[in-house]
Amino acid sequence: MPQYNHRETEQKWRKRWAETKLYQTDLGAGAKQAGLYRTDLGSSVEKVQDRPKYYNLVMFPYPSGDKLHIGHWYNYGPADTWGRYMRMKGFNVFQPMGYDAFGLPAENHAIKTGIHPDESTRKNTATMTEQLGRIGTMYDWEKTLDTSRPEYYRWTQWLFLQMFKNGLAYKKVASVNFCPNDQTVLANEQAQDGTCERCGAQVIQKPLNQWFWKITSYAQRLIDGLDTLAWPEKTKLMQRNWIGRSEGAEVRFEIEGSKEVITVFTTRVDTLFSAAFVVLAPEHPLVDTITAESEKKSVIKYREQAAKKTELQRTDLAKEKTGIFTGAFAVNPANGEKIPVWVADFVLAQYGHGAVFGDAHDERDFEFAKKYKISLKTTIQPADGSDDADIRSLKVCFGDDGILYDSGDFSGLTSAEARKKIAAWLGEKEKGNPVVNFRLRDWLLSRQRYWGAPIPIVYDPDGKPHPVPEEHLPWLLPTDVEFKPKGESPLTYSKEFAARTEKIFGKGWTPEYDTMDTFVCSSFYYLRYLMTGAEGGEKNFVEPRMEKKWMPVDMYIGGPEHACMHLIYARFVMMVLKDFGFVSHDEPFQRLVHQGLITNKGVKMSKSKGNVVSPDDFVDTYGSDVFRMYLMFMGPFTEGGDWSDKGITGVARFVERFYLLMSSDGKSGEEKVTDEPAMKRNLHATIKRVTEDMKKMQFNTAIAALMEFVNGCHKTGINREAKKLATMLISPLAPHLAEELWEIMGEKFSIVDQPWPGYDPSFLVTDTMTLAVQVNGKVRGELEVATGIQEDEIFAQASIIENVARHMEGKTPVKKIYVPGKLVSFVVK
């Protein structure tokens, strides 16, 4: 029968925390005064808001109807442990929580059940708030937010207006995946292999006029800023690759018998003399103008076929490349040769200029030319002088850098030299120039969906877009819509929306019917937490003093799956806001940590796979502290792992043992110390280890250290002081348990406002030490010596250890090595 009643205890403390508003942060800087918290740091009493700030943020969840799953706990438990640790380290920690509430699942739910997304979302957020409380987190719920509420999305819309005003928002035609059967737009993931995820019908490409934000203008800054961030290198690398900076050159090819010029981008301008053909993307505007009369029919047909393909089909690497000759010829600006112009869908319209030149020194071009019998020639040979007969005879493709030949004045140069010189030469002739290109594309934010923030744009009777003036924000999402898809954006069917627009702007005016990508909502929420409930929070996007004080976020914790979406968008938006003068920082998230993924039998848990493990039963049986600690004990926080309930009993036993040892009425709780120095050494070594592990977020080894401490105390006994310090050490990990023990010890509420314990190194010093003794690198014995002993003496003592002596017998000593405090090593021959 366990002594520690987790159910009662945990409930009791959660109630107390809420009642005393223990986790409400005074943001200062003009914020509403939230009551002053006192804390004993040494003898002085300080105001919490005078402490250095620490913005501890965790990525906010999407409020789905399912309960909190293990992934949530794995994310929020340790993140909270970190916040608690930082609070005890003396920081004024701000730890808010909210909901990323707009999005597809609520809308799909509405289509199925007819329940309005607003209703289901509110229900879900209420349940989730309750459940998040169970984790024992110190969220400041007074500053919560919900992106689907008008008081929030007015700022989403405000942001759009800022972008529009500053020329960073524009409209252009882009295709969406459309299911003609379901009459709805599909996300790329829903249109895998070209069929609709739901009904299996053939997905078509529908061109629509959509809104974009010019994130590409910030490509270079987004790369440069990464150097200033304490982020995982992996994540930075992923962003760098995503943005995809590449240095190269533009080359202009004139078209024979036409005034048109094709501009191509290349990173291998050193191969220009071998250019054998030019290829345009099917969408390239010049396809129409330059195609010869005789080829028109087939080119048009080819283009139509390409247009039908989804992006996934277009980019399927396995498929064989196809293309068609336009009948036109381009002139190679390097040597005046005439080369054919083709159209092929392996060329991407969105990258570079949607046109490339092909030659023998590129694997893809090589194959394409072979397939369509385009004649090639080589102009690069391997730099190492190896036999290149196969290359010259076009048996194999040589795609590496090398030495140029048959390249006019540039023959003999290395590829690297030639790239610079040829680009410069083209510049002089006005046939090209050096240029930097990025893979990053502009942010398409139009969504033909209902459950999102309406784009605050209206069109005059001529179809010209105008921003909705700020005084009309929030530009409310209408409620009189039919969720069942009918082929158009759902807002098209709202009578109220149309009427409202005409009433405000005049007859013939129409609203924009699309809503915004939910990544817009989450691109600035970290700023809005600062204003929720603050004075002027409804009128100011962010108060400058507040932003200056609290930004950037000191620690941001969330999944690595956001590396190239949310984490780039948020950075972009922050930079833009800085340029517009609303914030003072360039970067929103100073430090970033990704929690690992918890899988079930090696696969990601998901509702559709039906392999989700619910935390509830475990929390009921063992308590919240045990469950969150078990998740941390399983392994390193950043690595995640495969779920298994094996071993949770170990943590449960530990909690029980800890409770018994620390609570004075427990059977092993008598304040009897049988070995004071050993106990003190154990205590201070534990403080040291736990502190170091916490700092590195290695919660698993921190818990192990506390387990060892308890094991040690069963031998040495423990006194009151040690109990207090150990309870402080465990409090970020098991907050309810620690609070309870703190009270049992008669200490003042709350333990979270205690300073983090420091250790005294003098207790760690021992008078003897154990050294390993090696002969030729193999351990042959152990030696216990006094700490201050001379090196000579160590060697002397070590060499007479029986087993050591035996292994050295009859051999010549070569070398003696002493690693202080660790080992002695003899080398013999």
Add this chain to the structure above:
RNA sequence: GCCGGGGUGGCGAAGCUGGUAGACGCGCAAGACUUAAAAUCUUGUGGUAGCAAUACCGCGCGGGUUCGACCCCCGCCCCCGGCACCA
């Protein structure tokens, strides 16, 4: 294909800048308590041989550097994640 991160007992995992591999926990085994079981406590627990001292083997595989390698170097294999016709 390219770019990251990993492969350590039966299992989850530790292991500081090259210095006693396997801390801590699960599981298992034996013992104590109990009429018994559970719970709890104690002890043991990488493999092989041995009563033992001890020896040999052992961190994906094969080489190398070193007195000494999970750690560094070279060449492979496998798993996970990301990107993927970016010219």
